[in-house]
Amino acid sequence: MKIEENINLSNFSTLKVGGKAKRLFFPENIEDIKYIINLSQDTEKKLIPIGIGSNLIFKDGELDYIFVSTKFLKNLHITENNEYFYIEADAGVSFKTLVNLVKRYNLEGFESLSGIPASIGGAVAMNAGAYGSEIFDIIEEVYWINKEGKLIVSKKNEINYSYRYTQFQEEGFVYKAILKLKKSNKNIPQIIKKHLLDRNKKQPLDLPTTGSTYKNPEGTYAGYLLEKAGFKGKRVGDIGFSQKHANFLVNYGNGKYKDLKKLLELAEEKVKEEFKINLEREVKIIE
Ligand SMILES: Cc1cc2nc3c(=O)[nH]c(=O)nc-3n(C[C@H](O)[C@H](O)[C@H](O)COP(=O)(O)OP(=O)(O)OC[C@H]3O[C@@H](n4cnc5c(N)ncnc54)[C@H](O)[C@@H]3O)c2cc1C
Missing domain, CATH: 3.30.43.10 (Uridine Diphospho-n-acetylenolpyruvylglucosamine Reductase, domain 2)
Known part of the structure; x- marks a missing residue:
């Protein structure tokens, strides 16, 4: 290795x-x-x-x-029946690879997720989602390894998951997942193109970013709260909340962790003060 x-x-x-x-x-x-x-x-x-x-x-x-x-965990295996494609993908397989497959075979169920810059392992662990769907909508099984080094195969209904959360954030290493996608009559490449254009319009894809910093609190949007609290475009050093999307952190060049920490603390404090809401971090910070 x-x-x-x-x-x-x-x-x-x-x-x-x-x-x-x-x-x-x-x-x-x-x-x-x-x-x-x-x-x-x-x-x-x-x-x-x-x-x-x-x-x-x-x-x-x-x-x-x-x-x-997980860069070198790249095996990909496809089986199909009349109606469905089953994609067995190792943790390191990227969404880019999946998007190409989905477009080639015109498969339905992945189009909303297509612009997320994810690996299968990261997307499963985070239950990544967009435009009203999430990866667990199309998951059949997850192969994962627990802390004792044992391989476990869990069907979707045996896994603890919710909005941007799965049990894998606390335990275990996602080794691979099986996705179930339907053969479609719609024009899937066109739908994907629409999603990608929309992302390009709304997200600061020209700068280093980590996507949504905070989870959306029940009934509202973290980006809206941050904007109302005056954090859209707010910077500490070279780290800022994007001008384009208030919930996206961006690095203007020489971003430092201490600046990022300060900015997050300021934002969390202000949103709590103004809206009585505790923002929950979606990004995973390793200290
Ligand atoms: C421009 C941009 C747009 C984004 N848009 C979206 C969006 O629309 N929806 C959305 O949900 N997210 C979005 N994100 C956030 C991010 O892309 C997702 O959370 C994605 O699923 C992370 O995948 P990753 O492979 O990069 O995981 P990483 O960032 O590498 O890891 C994320 C977490 O998963 C854990 N992890 C990674 N691999 C494994 C594994 N094999 N087993 C167990 N744990 C693992 C890591 O330790 C970490 O805790 C966006 C990010 C960016 C930069």
């Missing part, structure tokens, strides 16, 4: 902020993953899986965890 040392974690977060990891593991198969999980147990160091890093923020300085990139 490939192991890299003295790694710049900023290269593994789409916000491009973060310090150094002593080691980063790149498992290529299930045995490698089990080995790393055992190592995490033996050394009592927390294991941090990294997909695309589009929802992950690392603090500056040296971080002492077992970091694991």
Whole structure:
């Protein structure tokens, strides 16, 4: 298995902020993953899986965890019957790859998710979603490895998940997932194009970002609250809430973790003061 040392974690977060990891593991198969999980147990160091890093923020300085990139877990297997396609995808398979498949075979169920910069592992762990759907709408089964290094196959109804939450955020490593997609009569590539254009219009895709910083509180939008509280475009150093979308953090060049922390604390305090709402972070911050 490939192991890299003295790694710049900023290269593994789409916000491009973060310090150094002593080691980063790149498992290529299930045995490698089990080995790393055992190592995490033996050394009592927390294991941090990294997909695309589009929802992950690392603090500056040296971080002492077992970091694991899913970059080389790329197996993809497709089966079909008259009505459905079943896509069995390893944790490191990207949504970009899935979008190409979905377009090629005109499959229904993935179009709303198509612009999310995710790996299967990260999307399953986060229950990523957009435009009223989420990845768990199309999940059949998840293969995951628990803290004892045991492979478990869970059907969707056996998994604890909700809005941007799954049990995998606390336990286990997502190894692969099986998605069920319907053969469609609609023009799927066209629908996907529409979603991508809409994202381009609303999101600051020209700057390093991590997408939504906060979950939407029940009945309202985090972006709306942040905007009303005066945080749209607000900066501390080179980190700011985007001018284009108040809930998106962006890095204007030389963003530092301490600035980010300060900005989040200011925003959370102000929103609480003005709306009596505690914003819940969607981004995963590794300190
Ligand atoms: C421009 C932009 C737009 C976005 N739009 C959306 C959107 O519309 N909807 C949405 O839901 N999100 C969105 N996001 C956030 C992000 O893309 C999603 O949360 C995505 O699912 C993260 O996938 P990832 O592979 O990058 O995971 P990472 O960011 O690498 O990891 C996210 C979390 O999952 C854990 N994890 C990663 N892989 C595994 C694994 N194999 N097993 C267990 N845990 C794992 C990580 O440790 C971390 O806690 C957006 C982000 C950006 C930058």
